[in-house]
Amino acid sequence: MFDLIIEGGEVIDGTGAPRLRADVGVFRGKIAAIGDLASASATERVSARGRIVAPGFIDAHTHDDRLLLMPTTGPHPKLSQGVTTVIAGNCGVSLAPLVTTNPPAPLDILGNDGWVYRSFAAYLDALAQSSLALNVACLVGHSTLRVKHMADLERAATPEEEASMAADLTAALAAGAIGLSTGLYYPPAKAATAQEVIAVGAQLKALGGIVAMHIRDEGDAIDEALREALHIGRELGVGTVISHHKLVGTANHGRSVETLALLEQAAQGQSVCFDCYPYNASSTMLLPSRVKQSSDVLVTWSQPEPGAAGRSLKELARERNQTEEDVARALQPAGAIYFAMSEDDVSRILSHPMAMVGSDGLAHDVRPHPRLWGTFPRVLGHYVRERKLFSLETAIYKMTGLSARRFGLTGRGTLAPGHHADIVIFDPDRVNANASYGNPTEVSSGIDAVFVNGKLACRDGSTVCAGAGQVLRRQGALL
Numbered sequence: 055m056f057d058l059i060i061e062g063g064e065v066i067d068g069t070g071a072p073r074l075r076a077d078v079g080v081f082r083g084k085i086a087a088i089g090d091l092a093s094a095s096a097t098e099r100v101s102a103r104g105r106i107v108a109p110g111f112i113d114a115h116t117h118d119d120r121l122l123l124m125p126t127t128g129p130h131p132k133l134s135q136g137v138t139t140v141i142a143g144n145c146g147v148s149l150a151p152l153v154t155t156n157p158p159a160p161l162d163i164l165g166n167d168g169w170v171y172r173s174f175a176a177y178l179d180a181l182a183q184s185s186l187a188l189n190v191a192c193l194v195g196h197s198t199l200r201v202k203h204m205a206d207l208e209r210a211a212t213p214e215e216e217a218s219m220a221a222d223l224t225a226a227l228a229a230g231a232i233g234l235s236t237g238l239y240y241p242p243a244k245a246a247t248a249q250e251v252i253a254v255g256a257q258l259k260a261l262g263g264i265v266a267m268h269i270r271d272e273g274d275a276i277d278e279a280l281r282e283a284l285h286i287g288r289e290l291g292v293g294t295v296i297s298h299h300k301l302v303g304t305a306n307h308g309r310s311v312e313t314l315a316l317l318e319q320a321a322q323g324q325s326v327c328f329d330c331y332p333y334n335a336s337s338t339m340l341l342p343s344r345v346k347q348s349s350d351v352l353v354t355w356s357q358p359e360p361g362a363a364g365r366s367l368k369e370l371a372r373e374r375n376q377t378e379e380d381v382a383r384a385l386q387p388a389g390a391i392y393f394a395m396s397e398d399d400v401s402r403i404l405s406h407p408m409a410m411v412g413s414d415g416l417a418h419d420v421r422p423h424p425r426l427w428g429t430f431p432r433v434l435g436h437y438v439r440e441r442k443l444f445s446l447e448t449a450i451y452k453m454t455g456l457s458a459r460r461f462g463l464t465g466r467g468t469l470a471p472g473h474h475a476d477i478v479i480f481d482p483d484r485v486n487a488n489a490s491y492g493n494p495t496e497v498s499s500g501i502d503a504v505f506v507n508g509k510l511a512c513r514d515g516s517t518v519c520a521g522a523g524q525v526l527r528r529q530g531a532l533l
């Protein structure tokens with residue numbers, strides 16, 4: 055007897071193995087059987103004929119820390135893509151532990167409200183008590199710890215400050231955080247040394263945490279920045295995730311050949327992988343220094359000039375008879391989309407066996423980068439079906455089994471008896487990201503049904519249940 059049988063679909067189990075025709079039986083939130091269940095009885099049967107049945111996608115890189123606490127009204131940016139688990143707290147930015155009403159950029163990508171959690175445990179408890187649309191595992195942000203413990207962010211931490219940050223991290227790991235994230239690229243952490251990160255993360259190994267890093271430079275100095283991140287990972291002795299691997303600036307286009315070679319070489323001696331999103335434009339805080347690197351810049355939000363959201367910096371500069379940098383300064387604080395990558399690098403990075411899919415979407419932007427609503431269907435529709443960059447089995451592995459293993463999400467990410475019933479049913483011929491730079495919050499098509507812990511959460515892009523998610527507390531990464 056099953057609660058649910060998903061029948062007749064092509065099952066792609068998330069391990070990278072070839073698809074097979076099978077029914078999937080669910081009982082009490084878990085997968086109970088995979089095979090021919092034609093004669094089994096079930097409370098509910100759902101047909102998946104002509105469809106792919108896969109593990110719910112894991113968004114390996116998100117900034118959903120505050121989104122998760124907000125009520126879901128209408129379509130959900132992640133559920134509607136087939137995502138059932140997100141990794142929050144990336145790029146050095148986590149909503150806890152920090153109490154402030156005035157977070158410095160880029161912490162403000164999570165908004166100015168909601169910074170009310172003195173401890174990470176309190177934040178995880180708040181998540182657990184709220185109606186979670188999907189599952190979440192959380193990283194602790196190094197920049198958040200710096201803002202909490204350092205009066206002067208323009209210098210490296212003192213041994214006392216390192217100890218305070220390390221103590222907060224240890225408490226967070228004990229409460230269930232899965233690791234540390236860093237953003238040495240950003241102003242609040244620019245002055246931090248590798249040694250500081252190593253001191254802060256000293257307990258990661260003993261407590262089974264990982265480290266995810268937005269490296270110091272993704273442009274001209276990417277080689278040094280990658281080597282620094284690999285050094286930190288090695289010294290910490292823990293699984294290392296390089297965040298949203300990419301190369302920005304025309305001068306660096308094509309250099310993914312060398313960065314991937316460097317990562318492959320490092321992987322011989324340490325546990326390392328990376329996430330990436332399937333677009334050749336990036337998005338973060340509006341930094342005047344990045345204007346020159348980009349062929350175009352779109353404003354995603356601006357506090358003094360909300361009407362600038364969605365506008366091109368070039369156009370604004372022309373209208374105002376100013377330089378783009380001047381306009382960028384006038385719009386602060388603000389966010390932007392930068393067109394500064396080459397499609398060849400994006401394809402090469404995404405295809406690499408070490409690549410996981412992560413959206414890096416920014417849910418609180420007025421006109422967000424389309425990756426927030428479109429990342430997963432874009433990989434399946436554009437890169438797999440249209441461009442045939444890799445197989446559907448490989449794509450799903452990058453979205454599920456690989457990420458679950460890297461982040462230590464036991465019992466998730468693959469379809470197997472005993473595993474949690476996070477499941478997506480989609481149409482491989484129709485799946486498509488409809489979000490674009492012009493229409494950034496358009497719901498994707500072809501994602502028929504999404505189950506979170508055995509409950510139907512989303513049907514054809516519409517939210518059915520926004521409360522089936524769980525907080526996934528650290529179980530120790532299996533790397």
Ligand SMILES: [Zn+2]
Pocket residue numbers: 144145237268297298
């Ligand atoms: Zn980042």
